[in-house]
Amino acid sequence: MRVAIYVRVSTEEQAEEGYSIKAQVDRLNAYASSQDWKVVHTYIDDGESAKDMKRTQLTVMLTDLKKDKFDCVLVYRLDRLTRSVLDLYKMLNLFEEHNVKFKSATEVYDTTTAMGRLFITLVAALAQWERENLGERVRMGMNQKAKEGKWTVSLPPYGYNKDKVDGDQLVINEEEASIVREIFNYYVTGQYGVGKIASLLNQQGIKTKAQHDWNSNTIRYVLTNPIYIGTIRYNFRVNKEQYFEIENAVPAIVEEASFQEVQKILSTRSKHHPRRATSRFIFTSVLKCARCGGNMAGKVSSGEARGGYTTFSYYCVNQKHGTCDLPLISQNYLEVQFLKTIKDWKYKNLLPNGLSKNNSSTTKDLEEKIKRIQKGLKDIDQRRSKWQYAWLNDLISDDDLKNRNEEEQQKENHLRNELESIQQDTSDDIKENMIATALTSLEENWNQLELHEKKKLVEMLVEEMKVDKLIKKRTPDSVGIKEISFN
The missing domain is CATH 3.90.1750.20 (Putative Large Serine Recombinase; Chain B, Domain 2)
Known part of the structure; x- marks a missing residue:
């Protein structure tokens, strides 16, 4: 009988336990010789797990099986071939389809009977359970190790x-x-x-x-x-x-x-x-066409007609489809209008002392109001404790406790809503003042920045900016910023 030997080892622990490649090959050759079988091929998967069928030599063996190159597959133990019940079922069907026998040198299986197939399936199920159970224990150990701040991967990160x-x-x-x-x-x-x-x-x-x-x-x-x-x-x-x-x-x-x-x-x-993101166009990532809402792309122009200078402009991408008639927008003119828009925004949204117009109270007034609300919430908790104590000592009825708790809950809701409103207003003012501070710095230092630095600041501060061409002149006033929103 022509025999194909299949051997596999996945870890050092298996090698130490006597499942090394050489040990398996030697024993299987001896077994085949004792049965007067002819070994026609030896398939070796070194360092590969039996959790699935995606193994180099196993794939080759199954291909050769279909070509009628051997009559029997011989393994040292079933778990060398597979630890998955589903994979075992697939392979046994494939063996039977091509009239190939399966034999373990250390275990007794008879795949020609229903009882034999049941037995081998049960053994494979136990092997799969052992693998999955071991995997769970390993994962739990690795999780715990990681939670202790220890490194769990073989290769450390760069650095x-x-x-x-x-x-x-x-x-x-x-x-x-x-x-x-x-x-x-x-x-x-x-x-x-x-x-x-x-x-x-x-x-x-x-x-x-x-x-x-x-x-x-x-x-x-x-x-x-x-x-x-x-x-x-x-x-x-x-x-x-x-x-x-x-x-x-x-x-x-x-x-x-x-x-x-x-x-x-x-x-x-x-x-x-x-x-x-890294181009020489300052506004491409935030710019939109005010006429059609389309994206704006950059265009470089140079030549003697422009005195040898290179100019940067923006055009609406919908021009290519004939659905927009926005003329070119000069980047130089747009810079002028951008700084003007920033200056106008500051004067519209800020008081002379730098506080937001929406902030009608001074910082001291807000602090006092928050303290008053917090004291009110503390008083509610103390009264609730008193009602609870009185109820435990039968000084008030169940209905009295319920009514008093409902009253306190209404008072608490009112105070918490008031506190949330103050905090939200304060947060909005802080955010607005932060934007104003950033814009002031940008306005003062704009001309000292490199192109990529200008682009980076625009991306960080501006969410979207809609522009239009107002008049057919080569002046900054020909460009208009219709809408601007900040991050």
Whole structure:
């Protein structure tokens, strides 16, 4: 009988227990010889799990089976072939379909009878249960290990090494950490995208932790990984329903303020094409056509007719389809109108002393009102305790307690609504004043900024800006900003 030997080992523990590749092959060859069988092929899956059928040599063996290259599959134990009941069922059907026998050298199975097939299925079910049970215990152990702030993955992230004394802890690799800081510094300028940073690192011959070239995904992974501010995340890619983070688990490489600023830039750029995010056009990411609502794209013009200067303009993308007649908008004119709009917004929304018009009370008045409300809420809690004590001592009836509690609840709701309203107004005023402060700084320093710095500030402050061409003249007044909304 022509026999195909299949052997597999997945872990060092199995090898130590006598299931090494060599041990299995030697014993199976001896077994085949004792039965006077001819071994025509040996299929070896080294370091692969039996949790599924996606194994290199198993796939080859099943292909050869269909080509009638052997009459029997011989394994050392059933769990070498599979630990899945469903996979066993599929393979037994395939064996039967092609008239191929299945034999374990250390177990007695007869797949030609219903009882034999039941027995082998039960054994496979136990093997699957053992694997899944072990997997659950391992996952629980890994979860607990992660919650204690320990590193659970074999390869540490770029910028870190495993501690030589305690392999569960990470320490900073200063050489790699300097590259991580460089990546953040490049990106936070707004002048470099993830692709350009990857190219710069590759040009310098710098490799990833796995000694591969950098690409957009690996750069983005560094920029978004909170481990660089000391926070370990677990179950980020798999078992996302059990995702959690452990703060201050490892030493930080970058400042949290820098990390958060990068996240804001990434969030802004995710809404637009990456090329637009780093282009020389200041307003492309926020600009809309006031006539049709379409997006605005940038256009570069240069030549002797313009005195050798390069000019930047914007056009409505719907022009190409003939559904909009908006003429070109000059970036230089739009800058003038943008600064004018900022100045007008400040005067309309702020009082001379810098407080929002909506803020009719002084800070001291608001503090006193909040204190009064908080005292009222405390008094309600004290009265409730008294009513509860009186009820426990049969001094008031159940109905009395219910009525008094309803009265106190109405008073509490009124005070809490009043407090929420004050806090909301204060929050709105703070946000408005923060915008005003930022716009004041922008207005004063605009002309000293580089193009990419202007673009970055616009993206951070402005959500959307609708523009129109008012008159056919080459002056700033020919451009109008119809609407502007801030982030």
